[in-house]
Amino acid sequence: MRDYIWLIPLLPLISSITLMIAAPRLTHKIITLLGVGSVGMAAVATCALAIEFVGNPNPIEIVLWTWIHVADLAPRIAFYVDGLTLVMMSVITGVGFLIHLFSSEFMEHDASYARYFAYLNMFVAAMLVLVLADNLLLLYLGWEGVGVCSYLLVGFWYQNSANGHAARKAFIVTRIGDTAMAVGLLLLFTELGTLDIQSMISSANSEWEIGDNLPTIACLLLLAGAAGKSAQLPLHTWLPDAMAGPTPVSALIHAATMVTAGVYLIARTHGLFLLSPSAMTAVAVLGLATSLMAAFTALVQTDIKRILAYSTISQIGYMFLALGVGAWTAGIFHLMTHAFFKALLFLGSGAIIHCLHHEHNIFKMGGLRRRMPVTFWSFMIGSAALAALPMTSGFFSKDQILLQAYQLASIGPWLWLGGLLGALLTAVYSFRLVFIVFFGAVNTEPDREIGWRMAVPLTLLCTLSLVGGYFSLPLTNVFPTVDAGHPAHWVEVISVAVPLLGVLLAYGLFLGRQLKLQPWMEGQIGQAIRQFWFSGWGVDQLYNSLLVQPYSILAGMLKGEPIDRLYNAIVRLNQTLHQWLSVTQTGRMRWYIASMVFGLIFTLGIAFNVAPGAI
Amino acid sequence: MQELAVPLNHVLLVSSLLFCIGMLGLMIRRNIIFILMSLEVMLNASALAFIAAGAHWGQPDGQIMFMLILSVAAAEVAVGLGLVLQVQRRFKSLDMDDANRMRG
Numbered sequence: 001m002r003d004y005i006w007l008i009p010l011l012p013l014i015s016s017i018t019l020m021i022a023a024p025r026l027t028h029k030i031i032t033l034l035g036v037g038s039v040g041m042a043a044v045a046t047c048a049l050a051i052e053f054v055g056n057p058n059p060i061e062i063v064l065w066t067w068i069h070v071a072d073l074a075p076r077i078a079f080y081v082d083g084l085t086l087v088m089m090s091v092i093t094g095v096g097f098l099i100h101l102f103s104s105e106f107m108e109h110d111a112s113y114a115r116y117f118a119y120l121n122m123f124v125a126a127m128l129v130l131v132l133a134d135n136l137l138l139l140y141l142g143w144e145g146v147g148v149c150s151y152l153l154v155g156f157w158y159q160n161s162a163n164g165h166a167a168r169k170a171f172i173v174t175r176i177g178d179t180a181m182a183v184g185l186l187l188l189f190t191e192l193g194t195l196d197i198q199s200m201i202s203s204a205n206s207e208w209e210i211g212d213n214l215p216t217i218a219c220l221l222l223l224a225g226a227a228g229k230s231a232q233l234p235l236h237t238w239l240p241d242a243m244a245g246p247t248p249v250s251a252l253i254h255a256a257t258m259v260t261a262g263v264y265l266i267a268r269t270h271g272l273f274l275l276s277p278s279a280m281t282a283v284a285v286l287g288l289a290t291s292l293m294a295a296f297t298a299l300v301q302t303d304i305k306r307i308l309a310y311s312t313i314s315q316i317g318y319m320f321l322a323l324g325v326g327a328w329t330a331g332i333f334h335l336m337t338h339a340f341f342k343a344l345l346f347l348g349s350g351a352i353i354h355c356l357h358h359e360h361n362i363f364k365m366g367g368l369r370r371r372m373p374v375t376f377w378s379f380m381i382g383s384a385a386l387a388a389l390p391m392t393s394g395f396f397s398k399d400q401i402l403l404q405a406y407q408l409a410s411i412g413p414w415l416w417l418g419g420l421l422g423a424l425l426t427a428v429y430s431f432r433l434v435f436i437v438f439f440g441a442v443n444t445e446p447d448r449e450i451g452w453r454m455a456v457p458l459t460l461l462c463t464l465s466l467v468g469g470y471f472s473l474p475l476t477n478v479f480p481t482v483d484a485g486h487p488a489h490w491v492e493v494i495s496v497a498v499p500l501l502g503v504l505l506a507y508g509l510f511l512g513r514q515l516k517l518q519p520w521m522e523g524q525i526g527q528a529i530r531q532f533w534f535s536g537w538g539v540d541q542l543y544n545s546l547l548v549q550p551y552s553i554l555a556g557m558l559k560g561e562p563i564d565r566l567y568n569a570i571v572r573l574n575q576t577l578h579q580w581l582s583v584t585q586t587g588r589m590r591w592y593i594a595s596m597v598f599g600l601i602f603t604l605g606i607a608f609n610v611a612p613g614a615i
Numbered sequence: 616m617q618e619l620a621v622p623l624n625h626v627l628l629v630s631s632l633l634f635c636i637g638m639l640g641l642m643i644r645r646n647i648i649f650i651l652m653s654l655e656v657m658l659n660a661s662a663l664a665f666i667a668a669g670a671h672w673g674q675p676d677g678q679i680m681f682m683l684i685l686s687v688a689a690a691e692v693a694v695g696l697g698l699v700l701q702v703q704r705r706f707k708s709l710d711m712d713d714a715n716r717m718r719g
Contacts, residue, residue: 587715589650594642 001048002060005079008045008089009128011038016121023114035117036100039124043093050086057083057474061134075195080134083474087332088131088264091339095256096124098457102347103248105453106354116156120252123149127257131264136185136195139265143181143229146258147174153253154245166244173238177228181265184221188272191218201271210275219272219279223286226262230316233290237540239313243305247350250305255312255346256339263319263335270328270479281411284324288418291317293537295425299432300533303360304349307433310536311386312342314422318401321419325412327404328479334397337468341385341394344461348379351454352437355446362433367442374450376438378458383434385465387427388499393468395499398423402495416491420498427502428509435511626667633660647702647709651695658688 015038019031026034053060059082067075081089100120107116126145133139148171155167189195191214192203208215226232231239242254253259266273266283273280291314298310315338322331352368352375353360369376385394402423406416450458532538561568584595633656640653662684669677699709706713 589711590642590645593638597638597642 001045001052003062004045005049005060005062005081005132006064008042008049008093009125009132011042011045012121012128013125014038016118016125019114019118019121023118026114028113031114031117032104035121036097036104038121039093039097039100042124042128043097046089046093049081050090053081053083053086053474057477059477067138072193073189073195075135075137077138078134079132080198081132083476083478084264084267084332085131087336087473087475089128091336092124092127092131092257095339095343095461096252098460099248099252099256099343099347102251102350102454102457103246105451106248106350107246112156116246119149119152119156120249123153123253123258127261130261135197136188136200139197139268140182140185143261144178146253146261147171147178147229150242150253150258153249154242156245156249163244166241170238170242173235174228177225177235180221180228181225184218184225187214187218187221197268201269204272204275208275211277212275215272215275216279219276220282222265222269222272223279223283226265227286228262229265230259230262230320231313232262232286232317232320233293234539236290236294236313237536237543240306240309240536243303243309247305247346247353250309251343251346251350254309255342259312259316260319260335260339263316263323263331266320266323267328267332267479270323273323274480280324280326282324284321284405284415287317287320287322287324288415288422289317290314291321291422292418292425295422295429296533297536298429299425300530302362304352304362304365304433304437305360307362307429308342308345308349311426311429314426315342315386318398318419318422321405321415322401325405325408325415327401329473329475330397330400330404332475333473334401336471336473337385337393337397337465340461340468341382341392341465344378344458344465345382345386347454347458347461348375348382351375351450351458354454355448355450356444357447359444362436364443365437366440367438368446369438371442371446372449374455374458378462379434379438381462381465383430386430387502388423389503390496391469393465396469399492399495403491406491420494423495424498424502424505427499428506431503431506432510435506439511623667623671627664630660630664630667633657633663645711647699647711650711651692651699654695655688655692658684
């Protein structure tokens with residue numbers, strides 16, 4: 001398998017191109033076979049690669065060809081596979097395959113079935129290039145590729161202009177981060193003379209000291225790129241709107257894979273980040289702030305997909321926190337478990353939306369426990385894992401992050417406390433969702449139960465969400481080993497207890513109703529806070545009044561082309577004069593003669609007056 | 616050098632009167648034949664001025680110019696009458712304004 005790694009991204013790419021070109025001539029069955037099958041084959045190939053890798057865990061490097069050769073710049077199309085890449089590839093192809101299978105039922109009756117799979121396959125190919133790339137330029141190619149696919153899929157139902165708007169927003173906001181990242185790449189190239197990740201990091205380590213300015217700047221630029229792609233503050237606003245796309249797309253791109261690309265980037269360049277403690281702190285603080293902000297927002301949302309979107313932002317914040325405190329393995333571990341349970345939750349919500357006539361409002365659902373048992377259990381397990389209840393996969397990864405955060409010197413305990421608050425909120429909002437949607441009175445009757453192509457991915461992801469915590473990732477050779485001593489016993493006990501407390505709280509608030517929030521909520525302050533959280537802390541409005549509106553006003557002013565107006569006036573003057581003169585072109589000979597005569601008399605008159613002696 | 620019997624000023628006056636008559640005719644007549652005739656009058660008026668001036672200064676140039684104008688006038692009449700014939704055939708009229716085909 002080692003020599004055929006290039007097959008893995010190539011398979012979905014070929015399928016995507018075939019679907020784009022030949023879609024009208026293909027039957028529904030062949031489209032499904034191509035779209036789902038190609039990703040399935042890639043998953044099988046990844047599996048074979050993984051088995052081989054476990055036997056011989058040395059990094060694999062294969063060079064296909066030199067991409068460009070200009071002076072010192074000679075990026076190659078080359079793939080680099082180590083434990084980290086392998087984890088990412090398994091998530092992308094494995095979870096990706098399940099979501100493709102789910103989509104084949106979810107999108108069955110859509111008119112643009114082939115277009116959907118063409119985009120989705122292209123996304124998988126681009127994402128694989130991103131994680132396989134051995135230099136930052138090729139990584140950037142994949143990075144932009146997934147951005148384009150995300151844009152295309154968010155705006156998949158483009159007939160509704162709101163979706164097109166959301167797609168543009170996603171594209172433009174991530175582009176801000178991408179630009180910062182491109183600047184970072186250029187800086188790294190000019191300073192270190194190479195974009196090849198491994199040699200770049202080794203030369204950075206020999207040229208720069210820990211705490212130098214240059215690595216800090218480079219790392220902060222990379223962080224900006226990662227924040228854009230991974231929807232972290234202050235570039236997170238696109239992700240909730242990106243829910244305009246089909247739900248399986250939200251599951252694959254905006255929960256499981258693409259949004260974790262930023263986490264992957266930082267983990268991949270961890271050698272650089274280790275040179276800059278301040279950048280590491282920035283990553284941790286940014287992650288924690290995003291995580292808390294998004295958790296508070298998720299608490300009051302009413303759209304099922306927006307709750308999950310904010311929860312995704314919050315969980316990626318956790319991953320950033322993990323990276324920032326140097327818990328690399330825990331961060332990647334959380335990335336993987338999050339991919340399992342968040343894909344599960346999104347697919348579950350997709351199943352609900354599919355069966356409930358595209359209803360998104362959770363308060364119009366309710367009592368679905370007996371109507372949709374498969375979905376109920378998958379949501380139960382997914383939420384338990386999201387809330388990090390003991391024995392689920394989320395518990396293992398989140399626990400590791402919190403414990404390692406606690407052990408960090410100086411700000412560690414504060415980060416730990418923030419993380420605990422986030423964990424509490426996570427438990428509350430995830431079980432609020434479960435209690436409101438699946439318990440209580442039935443508000444909308446589902447008109448069908450899901451078929452096997454939806455049930456199988458849900459069941460498999462349920463299993464993964466439960467047992468994912470017992471996987472041991474082949475990351476020991478990739479990251480520097482952290483001396484994970486055991487903190488005091490009470491720290492661990494609290495970490496376990498907090499999510500349980502959150503579930504109890506959610507039960508009291510939303511199901512048993514022992515805790516009364518009503519008087520608080522109705523008060524003026526309660527309403528204001530609720531509105532503030534609901535709008536995502538007003539960030540959208542802030543950007544709107546700070547950036548979008550001034551830009552629109554400026555554009556409105558420039559639309560009239562104030563400078564061109566001068567030149568246009570000259571043109572218009574000439575046109576007017578021309579019209580006046582063309583009136584005199586009557587074709588009547590006598591007029592011409594008369595005007596000639598009067599002209600002559602006029603000229604002679606002037607000549608006599610001005611220079612009488614000349615004539 | 617023989618003196619002119621009529622003072623130069625008188626001749627020039629006659630010539631400019633003739634020129635003005637021709638010009639007025641050009642401006643107000645509609646019949647093409649009359650327009651051509653007015654043109655002849657104007658040409659001859661200027662020719663008269665040349666002759667008088669040539670005689671006044673005793674130079675042959677005036678007469679040479681007269682010969683030139685005469686031949687130009689002859690050529691012009693030949694072409695002009697040809698055109699008049701064509702106009703008459705095409706528009707069944709000699710009215711200048713009937714031949715106007717412009718819509719401006």
